[in-house]
Amino acid sequence: xxxxxxxxxxxxxxxxxxxxxxxxxxxxxxxxxxxxxxxxxxxxxxxxxxxxxxxxxxxxxxxxxxxxxxxxxxxxxxxxxxxxxxxxxxxxxxxxxxxxxxxxxxxxxxxxxxxxxxxxxxxxxxxxxxxxxxxxxxxxxxxxxxxxxxxxxxxxxxxxxxxxxxxxxxxxxxxxxxxxxxxxxxxxxxxxxxxxxxxxxxxxxxxxxxxxxxxxxxxxxxxxxxxxxxxxxxxxxxxxxxxxxxxxxxxxxxxxxxxxxxxxxxxxxxxxxxxxxxxxxxxxxxxxxxxxxxxxxxxxxxxxxxxxxxxxxxxxxxxxxxxxxxxxxxxxxxxxxxxxxxxxxxxxxxxxxxxxxxxxxxxxxxxxxxxxxxxxxxxxxxxxxxxxxxxxxxxxxxxxxxxxxxxxxxxxxxxxxxxxxxxxxxxxxxxxxx
Ligand code: IFM
Numbered sequence: 001x002x003x004x005x006x007x008x009x010x011x012x013x014x015x016x017x018x019x020x021x022x023x024x025x026x027x028x029x030x031x032x033x034x035x036x037x038x039x040x041x042x043x044x045x046x047x048x049x050x051x052x053x054x055x056x057x058x059x060x061x062x063x064x065x066x067x068x069x070x071x072x073x074x075x076x077x078x079x080x081x082x083x084x085x086x087x088x089x090x091x092x093x094x095x096x097x098x099x100x101x102x103x104x105x106x107x108x109x110x111x112x113x114x115x116x117x118x119x120x121x122x123x124x125x126x127x128x129x130x131x132x133x134x135x136x137x138x139x140x141x142x143x144x145x146x147x148x149x150x151x152x153x154x155x156x157x158x159x160x161x162x163x164x165x166x167x168x169x170x171x172x173x174x175x176x177x178x179x180x181x182x183x184x185x186x187x188x189x190x191x192x193x194x195x196x197x198x199x200x201x202x203x204x205x206x207x208x209x210x211x212x213x214x215x216x217x218x219x220x221x222x223x224x225x226x227x228x229x230x231x232x233x234x235x236x237x238x239x240x241x242x243x244x245x246x247x248x249x250x251x252x253x254x255x256x257x258x259x260x261x262x263x264x265x266x267x268x269x270x271x272x273x274x275x276x277x278x279x280x281x282x283x284x285x286x287x288x289x290x291x292x293x294x295x296x297x298x299x300x301x302x303x304x305x306x307x308x309x310x311x312x313x314x315x316x317x318x319x320x321x322x323x324x325x326x327x328x329x330x331x332x333x334x335x336x337x338x339x340x341x342x343x344x345x346x347x348x349x350x351x352x353x354x355x356x357x358x359x360x361x362x363x364x365x366x367x368x369x370x371x372x373x374x375x376x377x378x379x380x381x382x383x384x385x386x387x388x389x390x391x392x393x394x395x396x397x398x399x400x401x402x403x404x405x406x407x408x409x410x411x412x413x414x415x416x417x418x419x420x421x422x423x424x425x426x427x428x429x430x431x432x433x434x
Contacts, residue, residue, distance in 0.1 A: 005433050006374065011114070011385030012430045013075030014068060014407065015343055017121035017165065019051045020394040022081060024058035028096035031087025033123035034133070035397075038181030049400025055392050056415050058100065065107045067408055067417060068391060072427045075114040075159060077342060077387045078104070079121035082146055089125030090142050098153065105157050114159040116342075116387070118220060119147050119204070121165040122180065122397075129182055134170065134193040140200035147204035151213035158215035162287055162342070163204045166222040167197040167250060179398050188267055195269035198253050202278035209281075219254070220287030220342045223247045225322035225329065229297035229305075237263040239296035246294060247326075248333075253279045255334040285384070287342030288330075290369075293322035310361070313347040313403055320368035327376035327383070338384045344369050345389035347396070347403040350420065357409050357420035366422065370429070388426060392417065 019035045039050035057064055068076050082089060084097035101117075108115045120143065128139055143163075151161060164170070173180040176190035184190075201219050208217055226243040228235035244262035252260045257276035259268055295305035295317065305317045312318065323344070330336055346365040350357045366388065377383050393406035401412055407423040410416070 006377075008434070009384075010433070011075050011159075011340065012073045012433075013077055013114075013116065013385060013387040014071060014073055014391040015077035015387040015389050016057070016391050016394065017079040017118070018081035018084070019054070019121070019123045020390070020396070021055040021057040021392060022084075023051065023053040023056045025050075025052045027058065028084075028100070029087060029094040030081065030097060031083035031089075031094075032126040033081065033083045034126055034129045034181040035123050037126055037129070038183055041183070044183060045398045046400035046402045049395065049402075051395045053412075054395045055410050057392075060415065061100075061104055062107060063417070064391070065104075065111055065113070067419070068108070068113055069111040070419070070427075071407065071423055072430050073113065075116055075385065075387065076108055076391070077116040077118065079118040079123075079165065080150060081123050082120065083123060083125040085150065086146055087125065087127070089128035089139075090145070093149065101154060105154055109157060115154075115157065116160045116162070117150075117154060117158050117215075118162040118165045119143075119150060120163065120170075122170060122174075124181075133182060134196050135175070135189055137196055137199070140196050140203050143200035144203035144207045148207040148211055151208040151215070152211050155208070155213035155215045160218060160285060160287075160340070161208070161213065161215040162218050162220045163201040164197055165220045165287075165342075166289060167194060167201075167219075168222055168246060170197060172245075191267045192269045194249060195271055195275070198250065198279045199275055201254075202275075202281050205281040205283075206278065216284035218283045218285040218287055218337070220289060221247075221250050222289040222291075222343075223326055223330070224290065224292060224294045225319075225325040226294040226296055227322075229295055229299070229303040232298070234298040235296055238298045239294075241265055242294050242296050247330075251330070251334055254283070255280065283337045285338045285340055286336060287340050288327070289343035289389070290323045290326060290341065291344065291346070292316040293319045293325075312365075313349050314399070316346075318346070318365060318368070320365075320372040323369055323372040324375045324379070327373070327381045328379050331376075331379070331381045336382065338382050340385040340387065341373060341383060342387050343389040344386065345405050347405045350393075350404045350409060352409050352411070352418060355418065357418065359420045359422045362407075362420070362422040363425045366426065366429075
């Protein structure tokens with residue numbers, strides 16, 4: 001691995017999102033988001049955990065910038081909390097919220113760290129949810145207005161600006177499975193939401209291009225390779241359906257101006273005539289988040305995936321090869337723009353003992369996934385950068401603070417940050433690969 005260096009200019013980074021780290025939920029004019037409502041509703045999250053305080057990054061961001069710099073990375077990916085900058089999702093802007101992101105971006109630049117921002121990492125203003133949320137087509141226009149203002153405000157200092165993070169999660173975990181905010185359980189609504197998310201992405205890109213926003217513009221999709229559990233026709237059909245719903249549902253509209261077909265897929269959204277022309281905007285880059293593969297078993301009970309021993313603390317199979325498979329498949333199916341791996345990482349049952357976290361499993365996960373990226377690049381995929389998820393242990397949505405993904409351990413009682421062994425490993429890996 002050390003002989004196969006990454007090319008010069010390859011971007012090394014770490015990633016976070018607003019609701020997972022910022023805290024300060026009721027400060028400086030921030031509006032409520034759907035995650036405030038969802039996490040404060042009993043029964044929705046692990047032990048009722050909320051993001052009210054999280055890592056207190058809103059106050060501790062100068063220290064966190066120092067920690068990022070200490071890793072020796074080139075880049076930091078964060079998200080903007082829409083309700084912090086525009087509390088009701090339409091109308092008035094919140095100066096204190098806007099100022100926070102100005103300070104964050106300037107603080108990063110002062111340390112030579114390139115800021116990569118995401119506009120939507122799941123924290124819709126509650127006021128828009130009250131009007132129908134992503135189930136309403138109007139929300140796409142509200143999002144385009146928000147994107148345009150933020151693009152004009154920060155775009156000259158950002159390296160990249162992504163519209164959405166993982167729209168599959170917003171649509172399906174939020175509106176079909178009910179595991180994420182707003183907690184709906186309606187398959188048809190999930191498909192309509194996915195369409196409005198894609199539409200909002202296209203409208204936002206059109207608005208930001210018209211305003212001459214300087215940052216590179218794109219979207220971040222969560223993707224997995226899919227493996228049929230056996231050679232049966234039923235498993236093959238299931239695998240095709242899973243891949244269509246997870247990967248192609250977002251890639252086909254953006255790159256091919258259509259929705260995919262697959263066995264057993266029968267729900268399609270209500271779309272207007274020119275929607276695909278809006279959605280299929282040229283991208284400057286595509287962000288791909290990869291954690292594990294999808295194992296397609298149609299049997300009852302399903303056959304277990306082979307590598308579940310040593311799976312992550314989330315119970316996710318460690319399958320680095322899936323990242324190579326996925327990137328090569330994307331490369332075959334679509335004319336890809338430059339790709340960033342905008343998230344990849346693992347949750348471990350980390351223990352802080354005598355000031356040290358020995359997270360050898362995380363190091364092995366990173367090593368094997370970086371090798372998988374290198375293999376995809378050898379196969380012709382134009383990967384330009386890698387962002388480890390996450391900088392800090394943080395609020396893992398409905399799992400609360402129970403799952404730790406960070407390179408840096410957070411003691412939530414004291415807010416003490418302690419770099420884990422993986423932080424030192426990543427730093428030296430980057431140095432060796434420059
Ligand atoms: O923590 C999340 C992140 O918000 C989005 N991608 C997956 C991560 C781990 O579950």
